[in-house]
Amino acid sequence: MLSVQNLTGGYSRHQPVIHHISLNVQPSEIVGLIGVNGAGKSTTIKHILGLLTPHEGTIEVDRTTLQADPLHYRSSLAYIPEVPQFYEELTLWEHLELTARAYQLPKDIFKERAEFLLQAFRMKKATHWFPHTFSKGMQQKIMILCAFLIEPKLLIVDEPFIGLDPLAIQALLDLFLQRKKEGTAILMSTHILTMAEKYCDRFVLLHEGQVALSGTLPEMREQAGLPRATLEELFIQIAKDS
């Protein structure tokens, strides 16, 4: 579903931040993108979203590139950002309605999904409120609701658990598993490694803009030569080695 091959890029052509990164996410798979702050996770995600242009390498979503078929590329993916970004002038319901229009969701499907999501994340009473009155957790829920509303083929998630209460975290994890079961490919960047270890099928550990380790947990243990290490221990080992 997502194929990143030999990606080099960054904000300036003279100073690339990520170097020769390759990763894949298959349908019905959750891949954890992990690494210390500044490892290049957000830059990689921005390249996949099409907000930055690669200096080198290719990115394919659902077997097409952004240049070849921008509409298909963009309609195949949804994104949950780390920091909630919302339209000041729109209510929660209007955020959902705008997302549905942008992704051309039929009205009946939109209403059915929106009602379900509002219920699942206990946001029903805030439907017609403006997000600037929300807590950070509630603002993050807007991002989650909009992303799940369109049921994309590829879901890119950047630190989704920050600010969420335990009930919302559980609802989000349930949704991840449900979407995974229905064929969605999920690329999740997180620092909560215990959660990643439990829910991700494979991992890509970035360090200083390069892939340091990748694969399933046993494969990564083998690559690092630490046969009994947890994900957290692998993470710390890679960070220390530098």
Added chain:
Amino acid sequence: MKTDQLFIKRMTTSWTQAIRILMMVLSGGGTPLVVGVLFILLSIAYSRFLVWLPKDFPIAVLVAIIISLPLSIVRIRTWIQKADLTFLLPLETKMRDYFKVSLYYNCATYLARLTLFLLILLPLYRLRFGTIKDFMAVLIAFCFLQVWNIIASWLEDRLQPFYSSRFIFTLFFIRLLITGWLSYITLIYVHAKISLVLLFFILTVLHTFFLWRIFSKAPRFPYPWILFAKREQKIQAKYVSLAGWFVDLPQVRFPVKERKWITWLLPKLIPQGKPFSYLYWRTFFRHSELFSIYLRILLLAILIIVFLPNFWVVFGTILLCIWLFGSQLPQITNPHRYPMFVQIYPIDPKERRTSFQKMCWILISLLSIILTLVASFTNLLLSQVLGIGITALLISFFFSNFYLPRKIEKRP
């Protein structure tokens, strides 16, 4: 830390910036010319109004109502920012000096504004109320009323954290009624009945005492920090928006006006199946300034057309309105004011332009139609009105479909 110095520093920085922007405005293109023309037009319209004004028209009541609003609606400027809720909160007990200087500053600016307003009123005063000598007494009385309103407003602000908004509004409403009534008395009787002058003092003193009694029962802290920070943001947005008519300024976060009735009204009024159309229309109505600017321009133009029904004046006014309002619209499409989602939606980039064009066309042509209709009720010939209307619509079409879209494409 001397908190009064902090206020002075903030105020000086803000004024330095304002003067710099003003200089940019004055040195830029045809702005002084436009302002000059507008000033001359309004002066002529004012003198025509004085000639037209019937003798039996209750002008004192009208002026009392008009003047009591700016007198009562006091927004004390403190330059308190959102970050102060973190950094200045530990200094709360030492903020007395900061707010004291702020009150002096507000008194000075509000009195300057009042004096300007009364000077504009002077020709009308001399025509209908009294002599220059009487006017000086009126000026002093109104200055007294203004200072009283500022003090009362400050006390009301301080009560905000402890009382309901309904209670605070009731206090304001009582003050507004007293101000309106005293303004009327000042205009009519200031040079006649000493008993009413005495009443003037007694009423204001009594009200202040009443307010002080409520205030003295309330805790001294906290100050209404959130109220001050929000107010400062609104004031800045207003000034930036005003300056935005003449020069390009960096983005300032504008507070949202919820206007919930729009949610109900918009789908009925405007075609907005397309996502950008949906977004832009809501931004137009809920962005704190744009919709208000539209109404203000419309009102001002109607006044000019009604009092100066000359072919060229009407035509020039409509053109000026199209330019003044149209130049505000491109900010709606600025991608920096929206989250990055607008960049990743699966939407053809052309749709952004067409949605913007359609919105501009509806708003600007509606402005032209309303003003042409107003002109049709004046003494202009039908052929002149038709000529103005058709030309205004053609210009609106050109402006919405060619000039403004090109302007947003050129944006860096």
